[in-house]
Amino acid sequence: MSQSKPKLWTKNFISISLSNFFVFFSFYILLVTLPTFALDELHTSASKAGLMTTIFLLSAIITRPIAGQWLERAGNKKVLLTAVILFTGAAVFYFIPSTITGFLIIRLLHGIGFGMATTAMGGIVAEIIPGSRRGEGMGYFVLSTNMAMVLGPFVGLMTIQLWGSQILFILAGVVALGSLLAALSVKHSKPEENNEIEVLSSFSIKGLFEASAVPISIVGSFMAIVYSALLSFISIYASEIHVESVSSLFFVVYAIVLLISRPFTGKWLDAYGPNVITYPCIVLFGIGLFILSQSSEAFTFLLSAGIIGLGWGTLFPTFQTIAIQDAEPRKRGLATATFLSIYDTGMALGSFVVGIIAAKMDYSSLYFLFSFYVLIGAVLYYFLHTKKKRAFVKVEAEFQQSKAQEL
CATH class of the missing domain: 1.20.1250.20 (MFS general substrate transporter like domains)
Known part of the structure; x- marks a missing residue:
């Protein structure tokens, strides 16, 4: 059974x-x-x-x-x-x-x-x-x-x-x-053993961030710069390519694709691990941005929204899940804070930097460049998560093997 x-x-x-x-x-x-x-x-x-x-x-x-x-x-x-x-x-x-x-x-x-x-x-x-x-x-x-x-x-x-x-x-x-x-x-149900006096007395600068969550948070922040460009300038870009009549539907299509895909992507993450989800979704994010950069009609504009929704819309919860899973159970709240703080820093920085860049080029060129920029995120993810995780698993396996031999 x-x-x-x-x-x-x-x-x-x-x-x-x-x-x-x-x-x-x-x-x-x-x-x-x-x-x-x-x-x-x-x-x-x-x-x-x-x-x-x-x-x-x-x-x-x-x-x-x-x-x-x-x-x-x-x-x-x-x-x-x-x-x-x-x-x-x-x-x-x-x-x-x-x-x-x-x-x-x-x-x-x-x-x-x-x-x-x-x-x-x-x-x-x-x-x-x-x-x-x-x-x-x-x-x-x-x-x-x-x-x-x-x-x-x-x-x-x-x-x-x-x-x-x-x-x-x-x-x-x-x-x-x-x-x-x-x-x-x-x-x-978590017992709240510490009173407020203990909390304040044990406050430390070092304890403001959860170290295990920092690497994947950096990857998330790196990608958030691109997402901030979508939030800030997609309606302006829609006007630039004369599809302003459907600009309000961009994030509606984005959300619909998320709603349809969520039952599958979350289960795949649990069943096969984050790498099986992350690398294809980074590629999808890049493809969606490329289609967006070449759009001149409503269909391709909204098609890019769906592909970006499947790509980035899946990456964000995946990164947050990794940040939580890599932390000790009692530090999951701190890991969440670390992830969101670093991620929001990328969003804030992105809005500022992208605004400066956008003043120097048209939005089509901007999104075209970003379609390749996100692929660098795959390299960053490999070195900050995949490679480190493999090294950890290898060391853990060797430790367990040596322990078994001693017994």
């Missing part, structure tokens, strides 16, 4: 995935609308409007390693609730300020809550998912982020255009509240 697989779709897994969806939904609703709001209603400069996003992301990046260490010592549920309460509270305060300075302060607090919340959720889901289904489970969990990425900008832009900024802020607050309600229903 075959042993049944451990259950993945538990109440805890569904609750933490919903909470993650609502956090990112609220994040994307505001991400695409606040710069426009700052320009049109606060009458500020474009550079100050851009700070709405920059300050939010920087505060999240800086907060994550600290949250990861707190997560390891204080317990996941405590950090999760503190983070989501802060995130929801900050969302409510958007009604108060009337100047750009006031909004930047709110964005700073909101970013801290976002960084803490996403770190805590990643740590909790890593422990909730059965070990034998971690690739599949992380894939579905990250899909909740992808769905928010598609719906958030669409809903945010539609709301501010039809009903104005006040309704936009109400919506962002209500969605954030949904995250808090979902988080409250998460039951986490």
Whole structure:
């Protein structure tokens, strides 16, 4: 009689995935609308409007390693609730300020809550998912982020255009509240032995990052530079090649392909290991970017979206799963924080660097270059993960062999 697989779709897994969806939904609703709001209603400069996003992301990046260490010592549920309460509270305060300075302060607090919340959720889901289904489970969990990425900008832009900024802020607050309600229903059994005094006294700079997660995080950050170019400039590129009528469908197609492929790719990761998934998906990512760079009609534009969705959309949860699996069980929350911090640094750096490069060339040439750039990521992955893993397995096998001979 075959042993049944451990259950993945538990109440805890569904609750933490919903909470993650609502956090990112609220994040994307505001991400695409606040710069426009700052320009049109606060009458500020474009550079100050851009700070709405920059300050939010920087505060999240800086907060994550600290949250990861707190997560390891204080317990996941405590950090999760503190983070989501802060995130929801900050969302409510958007009604108060009337100047750009006031909004930047709110964005700073909101970013801290976002960084803490996403770190805590990643740590909790890593422990909730059965070990034998971690690739599949992380894939579905990250899909909740992808769905928010598609719906958030669409809903945010539609709301501010039809009903104005006040309704936009109400919506962002209500969605954030949904995250808090979902988080409250998460039951986490990990014992929280350390009190807050012990956590603060044992705080260390060295403990801000999980060393085992750094190599794969660097690979993720390297690839994130390309993804930031898609998020930032795909609508501008669509206008450049005269397919702006379907530009809003790019990430919809991206998400649909993810939704269809996720049941298979996650299971393959668990069954055959990350290399079987990673190398083909890097190639697919490159092919998708190449097709995008040569697009001149809606069909090839949207075809590239599907191929990129299958490629990069599979790579991200694979990298995050590797970061978690390479860490000790008690350090999975810290590994999540390390991965997301380094990844977001690549996103932030990419937005800045790609903006400079884009000023020197057209977007078609930019995406053409990136189609080859991502293939370098395969080389980076080989040296930072595959080769090191083989060496570790070889040493482990030799150790076990010598131990057996002694017996």
